[in-house]
Amino acid sequence: xxxxxxxxxxxxxxxxxxxxxxRHQARKLFVELEREQAKAxxxxxxxxxxxxxxxxxxxxxxxxxxxxxxxxxxIPGPGRxxxxxxxxxR
Amino acid sequence: xxxxxxxxxxxxxxxxxxxxxxxxVFGILxxxxxxxxxxxxxxxWIDNAFLQGQGSSRYSREIEVPAHxxxxxxxxxxxxxxSTPVKSIWALPGQVEAAPxxxxxxxxxxxxxxxxxxxxxxxxxxxxxxxxxxAPEVAGRVAALRIKxxxxxxxxxxFYPAGExxxxxxxxxxxxxxxxxxxxxxxxxWLGGKPGSRRVIIDRRGDVVEDVEAIRAPQAxxxxxxxxxxxxxxxxxxxxxxxxxxxLAKAGGLVILDAQSGEILALANWPTYNPNAxxxxxxxxxxxxxxxxxxxxxxxxxPFTIAAALESGKVRPDTVIQTAPGTYTIGPNTIxxxxxxxxxxxxxxxxxxxxxxAAKIALSLPAATLWQTLADAGFGTPPNxxxxxxxxxxxxxxxxxxxxxQATMAYGHGISVNLVQLARAYTVFASDGELKPASLLKxxxxxxxxxxxxxxxxxxxxRMLELAVQPGGTAPKAQVPGYRVxxxxxxxxxxxxxGYTNKYVSSFVGFAPASNPRLIVAVMLDEPSAGAHFGGExxxxxxxxxxxxxxxxxxxxxxxxxxxxxxxxxGGEVREET
Numbered sequence: 001x002x003x004x005x006x007x008x009x010x011x012x013x014x015x016x017x018x019x020x021x022x023r024h025q026a027r028k029l030f031v032e033l034e035r036e037q038a039k040a041x042x043x044x045x046x047x048x049x050x051x052x053x054x055x056x057x058x059x060x061x062x063x064x065x066x067x068x069x070x071x072x073x074x075i076p077g078p079g080r081x082x083x084x085x086x087x088x089x090r
Numbered sequence: 091x092x093x094x095x096x097x098x099x100x101x102x103x104x105x106x107x108x109x110x111x112x113x114x115v116f117g118i119l120x121x122x123x124x125x126x127x128x129x130x131x132x133x134x135w136i137d138n139a140f141l142q143g144q145g146s147s148r149y150s151r152e153i154e155v156p157a158h159x160x161x162x163x164x165x166x167x168x169x170x171x172x173s174t175p176v177k178s179i180w181a182l183p184g185q186v187e188a189a190p191x192x193x194x195x196x197x198x199x200x201x202x203x204x205x206x207x208x209x210x211x212x213x214x215x216x217x218x219x220x221x222x223x224x225a226p227e228v229a230g231r232v233a234a235l236r237i238k239x240x241x242x243x244x245x246x247x248x249f250y251p252a253g254e255x256x257x258x259x260x261x262x263x264x265x266x267x268x269x270x271x272x273x274x275x276x277x278x279x280w281l282g283g284k285p286g287s288r289r290v291i292i293d294r295r296g297d298v299v300e301d302v303e304a305i306r307a308p309q310a311x312x313x314x315x316x317x318x319x320x321x322x323x324x325x326x327x328x329x330x331x332x333x334x335x336x337x338l339a340k341a342g343g344l345v346i347l348d349a350q351s352g353e354i355l356a357l358a359n360w361p362t363y364n365p366n367a368x369x370x371x372x373x374x375x376x377x378x379x380x381x382x383x384x385x386x387x388x389x390x391x392x393p394f395t396i397a398a399a400l401e402s403g404k405v406r407p408d409t410v411i412q413t414a415p416g417t418y419t420i421g422p423n424t425i426x427x428x429x430x431x432x433x434x435x436x437x438x439x440x441x442x443x444x445x446x447x448a449a450k451i452a453l454s455l456p457a458a459t460l461w462q463t464l465a466d467a468g469f470g471t472p473p474n475x476x477x478x479x480x481x482x483x484x485x486x487x488x489x490x491x492x493x494x495x496q497a498t499m500a501y502g503h504g505i506s507v508n509l510v511q512l513a514r515a516y517t518v519f520a521s522d523g524e525l526k527p528a529s530l531l532k533x534x535x536x537x538x539x540x541x542x543x544x545x546x547x548x549x550x551x552x553r554m555l556e557l558a559v560q561p562g563g564t565a566p567k568a569q570v571p572g573y574r575v576x577x578x579x580x581x582x583x584x585x586x587x588x589g590y591t592n593k594y595v596s597s598f599v600g601f602a603p604a605s606n607p608r609l610i611v612a613v614m615l616d617e618p619s620a621g622a623h624f625g626g627e628x629x630x631x632x633x634x635x636x637x638x639x640x641x642x643x644x645x646x647x648x649x650x651x652x653x654x655x656x657x658x659x660x661g662g663e664v665r666e667e668t
Contacts, residue, residue, distance in 0.1 A: 027299045034298050044158075045175055051161075052172045055251040060324035075639075078571035078652045085647075 150291050150302060156244060157283030159267050160311030162260060162274075164320045165355075165532050171260055171274070173246040173267055177229035179221045183211045185239035192237055199231040200224075223247045248274075250365045252320065255327040257365040258378040259318060259357055259477075259530065271376060273316065273530065276478050283311035315532040317353035322346050325639050326356040330613070333632040334360045337618035343380035344614070344632070345513040346640060349607035350536040352517055352526030354475060354510065355640075357381075381473070381480040384506035385595045385614065388582030389443045389564075389625070391464075391502030393519060393551050396440060398463035399451045400547045407437045407550050413446040423494045425449050440554040441563045443579065445501045452500030453493060460496065461488035466542040467515040468525055469507055475530045483507040502582060509597075513612035516599050519555060519576070520607035523548035552576050556604050559630075561656050565598060568630035569655040570638040572648035574604035577633065579625030584617070593617045598629035602637050603649040611637050 056062075067073040133141060162171040179200070188196070190204075197207040200221050210218055220240070221228070229242045246267040250260060261272020268282065269275040286308030291300040330344040339360075346356040359379050363371040377383065399405045416430025427446050431438075439447035452460055464470070470485030484506045491499070498504045507515075510528055517526040517539060524539030543551075555576035559568040565579045577600020583590035599612040613629040613636070622628050 030300055031298070048158075048161075048172050048174050051169050052174065052249050052251060055169045058168075059251060059253075060321055061255070061328075064324075078655070081572070081652055083572065083648050083652065 150289055151298075152287055152289050152305065153298075155286040155288060155308040156246075157285045157308040158310045159246060159248070159263070159283050160281040160313045162277075162281070162314045162316060164316055164318045164323075165353075166319065167315070168320050170252055170256060170316070170318070170320070171248055171250050173248050173263075175226060176223040176245055176247040177226055177242045178219060178223055178245050179229060179232055179240065179242045180217060180219050181211060181241070182216065182239045183213075183218060184216065186211060186237065187239065188235075188237045192235055196220075196232060196235055196237060196240070199228060199235065201228075252323070253366060254362045254364045255324050255358070256318065256320075257363055258359045258376070258380075259316070260365065261478075262365045262368065272378065272477065273314070276476055277314050281311045281314055284309040317348070317355060317530055317532045318357070319355045321643055322640050323356040323358065325643070326636055327358040327362075329632050329636045329639075330358045330360055333613075333615060333628070336620065337615055337622070337628050338620040339615040339618045339628075341379055341616040342614060343509045343612075344636065345380055345509050345610075345612045346636070347513050347517065347526075347528060347610040347612075349517060349520040349601055349610050350526075351533050352514060352528050352537065352539070353533055354528055354530050355609070357510070357530075378477065378479075379616075380509040380614075381475065381477050382508070384481055384483045384508050385597075385616070386505065386582045386585060387502040387507050387512055387597065388580035388595065389445075389448075389501055390512060390578050390580035390597055390599050391505065391507075392440060392443065392448045392500065393555060393578055394463055394467055394515065395448050395452050395460065395500040396436060396554065397518070397543050397547050397551050398460050399436070399455055400550055401463065401543050402455055402459055404454050405436050405451060407554065408435050410435055411439060411444075411447045411450055413439070413444045413450070416446065418446040418449055418497075420449075420453075420494045420497055425497060437554045437557060440551075440578070441557040443501075443558070443564045448500040449497035452496055457488040457491045457496050460499065461485070461491075463542065464499075464505070466525065466540070467518055468511055469505065469515065473508070473510050473514055473528045475510060475528050477530060480510070481508055483511055502580060509612050509614050512597070512599055512614075513610050516601060516610050516612070518542045519548050519551050520601040520610055521548065552604060555600065559600065564624075565600075565626040565630040565633075566657050567626060568598060568600055568633045568637075569657075570602055570634050570641070571655050572650055572652045573602045573637070573641055573646075574650045574654070575600055575602040575634075575637065576604045576607075577601065577630075579630060581623060581625045594623040596623055596625040596628040598625050598633045600633055600637070602641060603646060605649040608644065608646050609637065609640055611640070 156175070159173040161169050163169050193207060194204045197204040200207065207220070210220060223245060232240065233242060248263045248267060250257065250262070259272055261274040262270055263274050264270040269278040274281065286304065286306040288304045289302040290298045291302060293299045326344045326346055330342050333339070334342040342360045344356070344358045345354065347353065348355055357380050359377075361375045363375045400407070410433050412433050413427060414430060414432045416427040418425045425445050427444050431442055431444055434442060434444055434447050436451065439451065464485055470483055472480050472482045495504050514526065514528040518524065521539060522545035523541055523543040525542050526537060526539040555578055556574060557563050558579070559565045559575050559577050565577060568577050569575055577598055580595075580597040580599070582595045584593040584595055586593070595614060595616055596618055597612070597614040599610070601607040601610040611633050613632045615628055618628045
């Protein structure tokens with residue numbers, strides 16, 4: 001009887017200790033999860049900002065300005081366009 | 091023993107303790123003890139809410155989980171409106187404690203002067219915003235100063251990369267990122283995110299250590315795809331702006347519709363505003379005129395009169411109508427053609443835009459027939475684009491029409507429309523006689539419309555509209571190299587107060603390629619005052635420029651040789667009626 005009780009006591013102590021460690025583990029993991037989620041949010045924010053930046057750079061107003069002023073491009077007149085029909089190539 | 095008793099005898103005799111003293115002390119201690127037990131029982135089981143609340147407030151927090159507002163993108167997925175997190179910095183002036191040096195640093199971080207900052211803090215209010223919607227980095231620098239009484243809060247700010255070119259369609263959001271105008275307003279339910287909240291346990295440093303429960307899950311807003319094509323929108327905006335400035339017009343509008351699906355590919359207005367910096371914008375500039383303002387369309391309505399007549403079998407395209415001597419009297423009123431024409435076929439009535447011809451044709455029809463065609467073409471009912479505040483225009487019931495009104499209605503007076511309605515009505519001629527729904531939201535390819543006229547009638551009118559843009563018509567300047575174009579000019583006197591004035595609304599509505607219509611473009615200029623005011627001179631060139639570039643951008647195969655544009659010799663142009 002005494003031996004059984006001692007055994008049970010040992011098991012109990014073991015369980016209690018493992019509870020403490022797993023609890024601690026859980027908290028540590030949770031903090032980590034939390035940190036990663038915050039990172040994910042900040043990446044999402046950055047993605048949005050990059051999209052914004054990209055579409056601002058790619059706005060037709062700007063593209064046209066650069067094409068016309070820096071690269072000196074212009075739309076060809078009707079006399080300088082040759083229309084090629086898809087069927088004519090075969 | 092003897093020594094001790096001797097010592098006792100030497101000191102003063104000890105007085106005897108009263109016999110009840112011990113029980114009394116014991117009783118008092120017992121009572122105190124009972125009081126303690128009762129108090130603890132009371133706190134433990136009966137009045138525990140306060141202490142529990144105090145306890146949990148030290149380790150648990152309910153924190154808000156922010157939810158993004160959805161993006162608005164164009165039909166190709168290009169972002170048109172994006173929310174990004176920003177911070178607003180506020181202060182409780184009564185609690186601010188900082189050395190002057192620190193305040194100077196704060197002013198520097200906020201990019202203001204110490205004087206301006208001090209003025210804000212001293213204006214006597216309990217709460218003051220020091221900076222609204224600043225970048226998170228700026229807020230970080232402010233927080234690093236650790237000044238008591240200075241706080242920040244998370245907010246979202248919406249950015250519109252397209253700026254003024256698209257502000258009327260998109261609208262904007264106000265405080266807390268809630269839609270206030272345009273699509274931001276009507277699509278609030280769809281775009282708006284619902285912030286969630288959750289309860290967590292925090293440690294001594296304030297870091298979250300455990301998630302207790304999610305009270306509400308955050309719901310991110312959904313993305314909204316518009317029918318708008320950013321490239322076409324920019325093109326439309328650029329050409330419209332140039333035209334309004336060149337013609338010294340008061341305002342203008344330009345709409346591009348997909349002829350097959352009725353989707354609104356571009357919708358530009360002038361004047362406009364920049365939604366990213368709209369602190370002092372007049373309401374006037376925020377109006378989406380193409381949808382919320384009506385005007386009398388003038389001759390752009392004639393094709394519908396002709397379509398109604400063709401449909402009823404009263405006339406054929408080659409039926410001859412006598413328009414000489416260029417006037418037509420109905421009761422006390424007289425209708426004029428500014429350039430009298432003599433006998434014209436129905437085709438030529440459209441080509442030369444004869445008011446007398448259109449009025450005579452209209453009067454040969456029962457009022458109800460004409461009304462039905464106009465109503466079927468979408469006049470008098472809102473276009474249902476999903477935009478807030480769009481108007482229906484005015485189409486009075488046929489029963490109330492007097493003959494003179496029926497006659498003027500034939501050439502677009504006594505009826506009012508908005509520009510999108512007018513452009514949409516032309517889907518009837520660009521398709522096989524079906525009215526397509528005009529939509530600002532992206533759809534999936536061609537849609538079935540509501541039949542208005544037969545395919546034969548639609549084709550016949552389309553041919554007449556092609557004549558109108560050729561030499562001999564009212565709008566040769568609407569021609570586009572490489573494409574066959576069909577369209578109609580409109581020049582209407584403006585109605586002010588009780589009568590017509592010598593101010594004009596010039597318009598042009600047309601589509602191309604005529605062999606298989608791809609786009610419909612409608613242009614409207616309000617009060618052009620640089621000399622010209624005819625739709626064929628003012629609006630048609632805008633149409634030509636926009637249509638040509640748009641078809642090229644979309645890669646539409648040409649249906650005519652590139653040297654198809656034939657402009658009449660100077661002075662030989664046909665002027666339309668007003």
